[in-house]
Amino acid sequence: MSEFDAATAVHRVAEGRYRADLDPGFAFGGVINGGYLMALLTKAAHDASPFPHPISTATTFLRAGRGGPAEITVETLRAGRSVATLRLAVVQEGRTLLDATMTTGTLTAGAAAGWAGAAPAMPALDECSTPARRPGGDSFADRVELRFDTSTLGWLDGRPIGRPEMRGWFRLPGHEPDAAVLALAVDALPPVVLNLGVKGWAPTVELTWHMRGVPAPGWLAMHAGGRLFSDGWFDEEVEIWDSAGRLVAQSRQIARAGRG
Amino acid sequence: MSEFDAATAVHRVAEGRYRADLDPGFAFGGVINGGYLMALLTKAAHDASPFPHPISTATTFLRAGRGGPAEITVETLRAGRSVATLRLAVVQEGRTLLDATMTTGTLTAGAAAGWAGAAPAMPALDECSTPARRPGGDSFADRVELRFDTSTLGWLDGRPIGRPEMRGWFRLPGHEPDAAVLALAVDALPPVVLNLGVKGWAPTVELTWHMRGVPAPGWLAMHAGGRLFSDGWFDEEVEIWDSAGRLVAQSRQIARAGRG
Numbered sequence: 007m008s009e010f011d012a013a014t015a016v017h018r019v020a021e022g023r024y025r026a027d028l029d030p031g032f033a034f035g036g037v038i039n040g041g042y043l044m045a046l047l048t049k050a051a052h053d054a055s056p057f058p059h060p061i062s063t064a065t066t067f068l069r070a071g072r073g074g075p076a077e078i079t080v081e082t083l084r085a086g087r088s089v090a091t092l093r094l095a096v097v098q099e100g101r102t103l104l105d106a107t108m109t110t111g112t113l114t115a116g117a118a119a120g121w122a123g124a125a126p127a128m129p130a131l132d133e134c135s136t137p138a139r140r141p142g143g144d145s146f147a148d149r150v151e152l153r154f155d156t157s158t159l160g161w162l163d164g165r166p167i168g169r170p171e172m173r174g175w176f177r178l179p180g181h182e183p184d185a186a187v188l189a190l191a192v193d194a195l196p197p198v199v200l201n202l203g204v205k206g207w208a209p210t211v212e213l214t215w216h217m218r219g220v221p222a223p224g225w226l227a228m229h230a231g232g233r234l235f236s237d238g239w240f241d242e243e244v245e246i247w248d249s250a251g252r253l254v255a256q257s258r259q260i261a262r263a264g265r266g
Numbered sequence: 267m268s269e270f271d272a273a274t275a276v277h278r279v280a281e282g283r284y285r286a287d288l289d290p291g292f293a294f295g296g297v298i299n300g301g302y303l304m305a306l307l308t309k310a311a312h313d314a315s316p317f318p319h320p321i322s323t324a325t326t327f328l329r330a331g332r333g334g335p336a337e338i339t340v341e342t343l344r345a346g347r348s349v350a351t352l353r354l355a356v357v358q359e360g361r362t363l364l365d366a367t368m369t370t371g372t373l374t375a376g377a378a379a380g381w382a383g384a385a386p387a388m389p390a391l392d393e394c395s396t397p398a399r400r401p402g403g404d405s406f407a408d409r410v411e412l413r414f415d416t417s418t419l420g421w422l423d424g425r426p427i428g429r430p431e432m433r434g435w436f437r438l439p440g441h442e443p444d445a446a447v448l449a450l451a452v453d454a455l456p457p458v459v460l461n462l463g464v465k466g467w468a469p470t471v472e473l474t475w476h477m478r479g480v481p482a483p484g485w486l487a488m489h490a491g492g493r494l495f496s497d498g499w500f501d502e503e504v505e506i507w508d509s510a511g512r513l514v515a516q517s518r519q520i521a522r523a524g525r526g
Contacts, residue, residue: 061471061499061520062326062471062472062520064324064326064367064472064474066322066324066343066351066367066369068343068344068351069344083326083328083362083365084328084329084362089471091326091328091365093365102343102344105343105351105353105367107324107326107365107367107472109326109471109472109520111499113497114497117496117497118496119494119495119496120462120464120495120496120524121428121429121430121462121492121494121495122493122494122495122496123492123493123494168381169381170381202380202381204380211321211322211349211369212322212324212367212369212474212476214324214472214474214518216472216499216501216520218494218496218499218501219496219497232381232383233382233383233505233513233516234379234381234382234383234478234513234516235379235380235381235382236377236378236379236380236382236478236479237373237374237377237479239321239371239478241476241478241516245493253493253494256493256494256501256518258474258476258516258518260321260322260369260476264380
């Protein structure tokens with residue numbers, strides 16, 4: 007079992023109830039990463055649903071999670087012949103951290119697209135930069151492999167590029183991409199508004215992501231953009247492309263920023 | 267009261283319960299339009315929430331609705347100082363048509379954007395085409411004013427343009443745009459896959475939309491696109507721009523198509 011599978015393991019304790027242990031290694035400043043929580047949802051759904059793939063997951067983040075025990079609840083809203091709809095929640099110390107509605111189905115590995123948009127441009131892996139890791143570190147950056155498109159790293163040197171963009175390559179050590187990895191990946195990049203010079207915490211309020219294909223082994227390309235930052239709210243769209251050049255996941259989140 | 271307000275009126279019958287009468291004039295082939303149902307959600311939320319605007323609404327469509335009585339249920343998941351999160355459902359004859367999670371808040375009319383993407387190109391209103399209306403007709407096309415960008419109408423003549431695009435102008439007779447109109451507008455265009463030559467019903471499985479600004483009076487510009495049609499699933503993104511040139515709503519839906 008990979009480190010990631012161990013960190014996102016869920017244990018069925020009753021019909022529609024799963025126990026998990028939120029891994030503080032997937033936190034920023036003590037707050038558990040939203041993508042990690044969404045990865046837990048895919049694990050619970052994989053057990054609870056008759057269909058393997060989380061085609062659509064709409065997640066509302068209600069409260070910040072911390073490392074430690076949590077419970078995942080799953081209720082089937084409707085089970086059809088080819089799709090099932092579940093409502094899920096992650097609860098910690100009696101408080102709901104997030105509430106999600108998921109539609110599961112079956113995607114065909116290697117399906118040929120009827121139509122596909124062009125993949126956004128991305129520099130080759132060896133032209134991208136690796137964030138510094140601390141020896142023996144135990145944070146999000148130590149659990150995943152991220153290589154950034156340096157043209158979107160201006161914010162890091164106090165020179166935000168003036169556009170809500172962020173790009174990078176992503177993989178997990180010893181774990182090929184699957185639905186749980188895609189759930190993690192769609193929320194793994196720093197907020198795009200860092201490149202608008204917006205500082206401080208940018209809490210996600212809602213994130214909907216769609217699994218669009220069964221990912222091929224290898225690195226994932228992550229492209230994040232946005233359309234509007236206004237009135238303290240911004241949207242962020244992420245596309246995940248696999249090593250075979252297929253769009254395998256897409257997300258949009260709405261988040262708050264600029265409130266000091 | 268405008269025709270639209272009458273058709274989307276909700277009546278509070280108890281704490282968190284509203285009665286509505288689904289108007290068959292907002293149906294296609296007997297199936298009530300999803301945007302109309304989402305408009306009803308905004309009406310119920312406007313009564314139930316302490317905040318006026320549906321910042322984020324994630325809707326899962328479970329069953330087709332028909333004209334006639336229905337009930338809308340609203341449960342508050344969390345009410346904070348500046349946002350509240352609601353869970354809503356539309357129920358007809360004991361069956362849940364849709365399940366939604368909504369975050370409400372307060373948008374500032376005329377807010378200046380911190381950053382905004384460019385509006386997509388759109389032909390002027392008088393260069394767009396008006397769909398034929400039947401005298402005395404009582405369908406969706408008779409309830410709204412739609413003018414299509416003719417460069418995206420190839421599908422209508424059996425010459426799909428080969429790209430998942432659809433554009434048009436939209437307004438409601440005698441009713442300036444508000445949250446309910448935006449909810450209707452994000453699902454008012456024909457499915458983009460018609461322009462890929464895909465025929466038949468294209469049922470929406472999930473649609474998340476965000477209200478991004480308080481719309482100015484006048485026509486709304488609607489731009490629909492998509493990124494992938496594969497394995498029987500397609501995504502459709504819609505942006506709604508107001509007459510002042512502001513992005514006031516954005517949506518993404520995932521839908522099924524090509525199943526005959």
